[in-house]
Amino acid sequence: xxxxxxxxxxxxxxxxxxxxxxxxxxxxxxxxxxxxxxxxxxxxxxxxxxxxxxxxxxxxxxxxxxxxxxxxxxxxxxxxxxxxxxxxxxxxxxxxxxxxxxxxxxxxxxxxxxxxxxxxxxxxxxxxxxxxxxxxxxxxxxxxxxxxxxxxxxxxxxxxxxxxxxxxxxxxxxxxxxxxxxxxxxxxxxxxxxxxxxxxxxxxxxxxxxxxxxxxxxxxxxxxxxxxxxxxxxxxxxxxxxxxxxxxxxxxxxxxxxxxxxxxxxxxxxxxxxxxxxxxxxxxxxxxxxxxxxxxxxxxxxxxxxxxxxxxxxxxxxxxxxxxxxxxxxxxxxxxxxxxxxxxxxxxxxxxxxxxxxxxxxxxxxxxxxxxxxxxxxxxxxxxxxxxxxxxxxxxxxxxxxxxxxxxxxxxxxxxxxxxxxxxxxx
Amino acid sequence: xxxxxxxxxxxxxxxxxxxxxxxxxxxxxxxxxxxxxxxxxxxxxxxxxxxxxxxxxxxxxxxxxxxxxxxxxxxxxxxxxxxxxxxxxxxxxxxxxxxxxxxxxxxxxxxxxxxxxxxxxxxxxxxxxxxxxxxxxxxxxxxxxxxxxxxxxxxxxxxxxxxxxxxxxxxxxxxxxxxxxxxxxxxxxxxxxxxxxxxxxxxxxxxxxxxxxxxxxxxxxxxxxxxxxxxxxxxxxxxxxxxxxxxxxxxxxxxxxxxxxxxxxxxxxxxxxxxxxxxxxxxxxxxxxxxxxxxxxxxxxxxxxxxxxxxxxxxxxxxxxxxxxxxxxxxxxxxxxxxxxxxxxxxxxxxxxxxxxxxxxxxxxxxxxxxxxxxxxxxxxxxxxxxxxxxxxxxxxxxxxxxxxxxxxxxxxxxxxxxxxxxxxxxxxxxxxxxxxxxxxxxxxxxxxxxxxxxxxxxxxxxxxxxxxxxxxxxxxxxxxxxxxxxxxxxxxxxxxxxxxxxxxxxxxxxxxxxxxxxxxx
Numbered sequence: 001x002x003x004x005x006x007x008x009x010x011x012x013x014x015x016x017x018x019x020x021x022x023x024x025x026x027x028x029x030x031x032x033x034x035x036x037x038x039x040x041x042x043x044x045x046x047x048x049x050x051x052x053x054x055x056x057x058x059x060x061x062x063x064x065x066x067x068x069x070x071x072x073x074x075x076x077x078x079x080x081x082x083x084x085x086x087x088x089x090x091x092x093x094x095x096x097x098x099x100x101x102x103x104x105x106x107x108x109x110x111x112x113x114x115x116x117x118x119x120x121x122x123x124x125x126x127x128x129x130x131x132x133x134x135x136x137x138x139x140x141x142x143x144x145x146x147x148x149x150x151x152x153x154x155x156x157x158x159x160x161x162x163x164x165x166x167x168x169x170x171x172x173x174x175x176x177x178x179x180x181x182x183x184x185x186x187x188x189x190x191x192x193x194x195x196x197x198x199x200x201x202x203x204x205x206x207x208x209x210x211x212x213x214x215x216x217x218x219x220x221x222x223x224x225x226x227x228x229x230x231x232x233x234x235x236x237x238x239x240x241x242x243x244x245x246x247x248x249x250x251x252x253x254x255x256x257x258x259x260x261x262x263x264x265x266x267x268x269x270x271x272x273x274x275x276x277x278x279x280x281x282x283x284x285x286x287x288x289x290x291x292x293x294x295x296x297x298x299x300x301x302x303x304x305x306x307x308x309x310x311x312x313x314x315x316x317x318x319x320x321x322x323x324x325x326x327x328x329x330x331x332x333x334x335x336x337x338x339x340x341x342x343x344x345x346x347x348x349x350x351x352x353x354x355x356x357x358x359x360x361x362x363x364x365x366x367x368x369x370x371x372x373x374x375x376x377x378x379x380x381x382x383x384x385x386x387x388x389x390x391x392x393x394x395x396x397x398x399x400x401x402x403x404x405x406x407x408x409x410x411x412x413x414x415x416x417x418x419x420x421x422x423x424x425x426x427x
Numbered sequence: 428x429x430x431x432x433x434x435x436x437x438x439x440x441x442x443x444x445x446x447x448x449x450x451x452x453x454x455x456x457x458x459x460x461x462x463x464x465x466x467x468x469x470x471x472x473x474x475x476x477x478x479x480x481x482x483x484x485x486x487x488x489x490x491x492x493x494x495x496x497x498x499x500x501x502x503x504x505x506x507x508x509x510x511x512x513x514x515x516x517x518x519x520x521x522x523x524x525x526x527x528x529x530x531x532x533x534x535x536x537x538x539x540x541x542x543x544x545x546x547x548x549x550x551x552x553x554x555x556x557x558x559x560x561x562x563x564x565x566x567x568x569x570x571x572x573x574x575x576x577x578x579x580x581x582x583x584x585x586x587x588x589x590x591x592x593x594x595x596x597x598x599x600x601x602x603x604x605x606x607x608x609x610x611x612x613x614x615x616x617x618x619x620x621x622x623x624x625x626x627x628x629x630x631x632x633x634x635x636x637x638x639x640x641x642x643x644x645x646x647x648x649x650x651x652x653x654x655x656x657x658x659x660x661x662x663x664x665x666x667x668x669x670x671x672x673x674x675x676x677x678x679x680x681x682x683x684x685x686x687x688x689x690x691x692x693x694x695x696x697x698x699x700x701x702x703x704x705x706x707x708x709x710x711x712x713x714x715x716x717x718x719x720x721x722x723x724x725x726x727x728x729x730x731x732x733x734x735x736x737x738x739x740x741x742x743x744x745x746x747x748x749x750x751x752x753x754x755x756x757x758x759x760x761x762x763x764x765x766x767x768x769x770x771x772x773x774x775x776x777x778x779x780x781x782x783x784x785x786x787x788x789x790x791x792x793x794x795x796x797x798x799x800x801x802x803x804x805x806x807x808x809x810x811x812x813x814x815x816x817x818x819x820x821x822x823x824x825x826x827x828x829x830x831x832x833x834x835x836x837x838x839x840x841x842x843x844x845x846x847x848x849x850x851x852x853x854x855x856x857x858x859x860x861x862x863x864x865x866x867x868x869x870x871x872x873x874x875x876x877x878x879x880x881x882x883x884x885x886x887x888x889x890x891x892x893x894x895x896x897x898x899x900x901x902x903x904x905x906x907x908x909x910x911x912x913x914x915x916x917x918x919x920x921x922x923x924x925x926x927x928x929x930x931x932x933x934x935x936x937x938x939x940x941x942x943x944x945x946x947x948x949x
Binding site: 022023024025026027028029030031046048050051052054055056058059060069071072073074075076077078080081087090091093094097098114115117118119146147148149151356373374375376377378379381382 | 461
């Protein structure tokens with residue numbers, strides 16, 4: 001088994017950034033509801049918006065979910081636009097009806113949308129008002145998922161940032177993991193940290209309302225998702241301290257992320273080695289199985305989930321790919337610094353989007369694989385360019401050692417498929 | 428304000444996109460915030476289109492709202508024209524842009540673009556997707572189609588098919604074939620496949636075929652008024668409707684109504700003995716009004732089902748649907764709330780649902796088979812094979828589609844004959860469906876409910892009329908109930924409990940079960 005290359009002499013931390021403004025082909029922050037409502041099992045997400053918002057959620061969810069979903073849209077009608085007083089009264093009535101029908105709901109998020117922002121419907125105040133009525137059984141919070149303010153994964157950032165000021169104060173020295181992960185992956189992370197002797201470890205968001213963590217000056221937090229800039233700021237404001245690290249994608253990312261935390265908590269090198277040696281070896285082996293398909297191939301990331309830079313680092317360093325362009329909706333240099341240090345200079349780093357110009361660059365470069373949104377994937381495939389849907393990277397378990405191989409496989413599959421399909425005349 | 432969990436229709440600008448995406452050489456400049464581009468994936472993923480919809484979005488953000496969204500719109504218009512060089516442009520606003528009142532129509536008109544610019548005014552907070560498609564197509568036709576000399580050969584336009592339409596691709600092929608056979612030329616098919624220059628020559632046709640009233644009735648009425656073109660009123664879904672449609676076309680075109688029916692199989696398939704088991708099966712219908720009305724007639728007259736309920740989600744067509752329901756002795760359900768539809772279905776407990784993807788999920792929850800007859804569409808509704816709903820082949824396709832979710836005829840007889848047999852026991856399910864064969868549990872203490880029955884009864888406890896909790900099934904009656912095949916057991920259980928409740932009984936014996944059976948026998 002070969003070792004990974006040493007960190008590059010020159011990474012991308014200081015690389016120039018191509019900034020573009022034009023048509024952005026990205027989801028809005030409401031989309032985050034699709035995974036957030038699975039994570040917080042007693043929460044309901046009520047979008048205050050238009051039929052477009054409802055249609056987006058339904059379309060992005062792809063398949064309709066069987067049970068009565070724990071998200072919905074209070075659709076604004078003509079009369080709500082005419083008078084805000086009426087809109088507030090209508091909202092209170094809809095919330096009361098909803099909570100009456102769903103006694104299992106313990107947290108209610110009022111989610112702002114483009115239309116509610118434009119008509120300046122104050123959902124923070126609405127949440128305060130509704131808390132008076134429905135607390136303590138239900139806690140009501142608000143955040144914005146409006147496309148005017150957020151893209152795709154920023155919705156989660158906006159949601160978690162809104163939760164931070166409501167977290168209880170604590171003086172305990174605790175590690176806080178920030179960012180929603182599928183439960184199975186979160187459990188793996190907690191097991192790894194326990195093996196390092198680090199504890200107690202708390203998670204934001206917690207799975208249930210009653211399990212929300214405290215925060216205070218002795219809280220140390222690690223991000224598991226790179227798109228949590230606003231949440232990062234809110235936690236720092238509460239006195240918590242961030243452990244900067246590359247994000248836990250792939251064997252290297254996971255090891256460096258764990259190492260940064262281990263150093264913070266004074267874990268001995270022997271303990272670290274004992275806890276990570278076996279899963280590291282498994283992860284490398286699993287990645288190697290898929291890396292053959294990826295080695296030497298070029299990749300182009302269109303901006304989507306903000307996972308692009310850490311994933312480019314994983315694919316170039318652990319799978320032997322070459323990055324042509326790495327686009328991201330927003331570049332949080334502070335949070336992504338450790339990943340940028342590891343990504344060798346070379347690729348264009350772009351922030352924002354003018355989709356037509358960017359597609360011109362894709363067509364000129366003809367990369368072996370293009371990571372893009374669902375609206376662009378089939379059109380690019382039809383032009384002979386292999387694609388990977390970015391949304392799957394957000395919905396699938398891809399973090400930490402045991403998913404490193406699955407993560408590589410997500411990128412290898414479109415290439416493998418192209419190789420195995422034989423659609424010409426049979427010999 | 429109305430709480431919505433799932434919707435049957437998107438916003439009106441999605442309807443406009445369906446028209447634009449169906450057409451060629453037309454571009455839609457849409458004033459809309461970042462995020463509204465999600466609508467592209469409907470076309471590229473659900474319909475598997477190989478090109479992006481011809482839509483440029485302004486994707487404005489909060490920082491633009493503070494400065495100048497109007498110039499952003501004009502810039503987007505200019506860039507779209509330069510890059511795509513369309514023959515015509517439609518401009519409009521999505522729900523958020525409607526609130527900031529930039530007047531896309533006025534802005535675009537002031538730019539002096541060298542192609543027609545058609546402004547759309549789609550009230551996002553009042554109307555929905557079908558209205559958006561209908562209005563957009565009407566505005567395009569109104570702007571571009573002018574009276575002109577009729578074609579020498581008798582010809583018609585086919586109106587209504589759009590992008591993301593339920594089986595529109597194959598319906599057009601089927602209907603074009605029928606018209607050709609009758610000696611009627613097709614002048615223009617629109618919106619689907621038409622260029623703005625084709626719309627301009629629509630006036631050459633002698634009459635119009637209106638395939639989908641939901642998306643083209645306004646345009647058809649306009650053409651009748653301004654171009655003097657009558658339009659067909661019959662939607663050719665089902666054998667009877669197709670024959671009526673052929674007669675209508677023959678009258679409008681002055682041609683013979685004689686067509687080749689040799690490929691029409693539904694009548695014999697329905698008459699043949701295997702189909703006996705379809706007799707009187709209770710069906711519930713929900714979808715867009717046009718498809719529901721056609722399917723209701725087919726279900727009753729051509730397949731021999733009993734229609735126990737029907738409804739639609741598009742209020743624009745509530746009146747004709749209500750009238751038809753009345754003719755069936757029913758009251759139509761007009762609603763956009765799928766929970767109301769679910770409650771109606773749970774209450775009626777039909778043996779088959781003919782609905783949309785939404786009802787397919789309802790059916791799955793309630794353990795009732797469902798076949799899809801209408802939009803909203805799903806990736807499944809764009810099959811690779813030829814699969815029209817209209818014309819004679821459409822009737823064949825619908826027969827197969829409706830019968831497929833049910834247990835096959837002979838198989839149903841076998842299940843009745845060998846109820847407790849080790850292979851034909853009912854937990855095994857229909858033999859032509861997926862899922863592993865389930866061996867029969869031989870212990871006498873087997874759970875009371877089979878899977879299908881359990882799902883039905885626990886999923887909708889509030890909707891049921893039968894107070895299951897207060898009535899006790901004696902063990903002999905329970906065993907007897909288990910011997911009833913699963914696809915009728917739910918009904919038998921409900922009927923028996925209802926019967927018991929009416930008689931004031933709190934315990935159900937074998938006697939009660941059979942008394943109830945006799946009571947409900949028709």
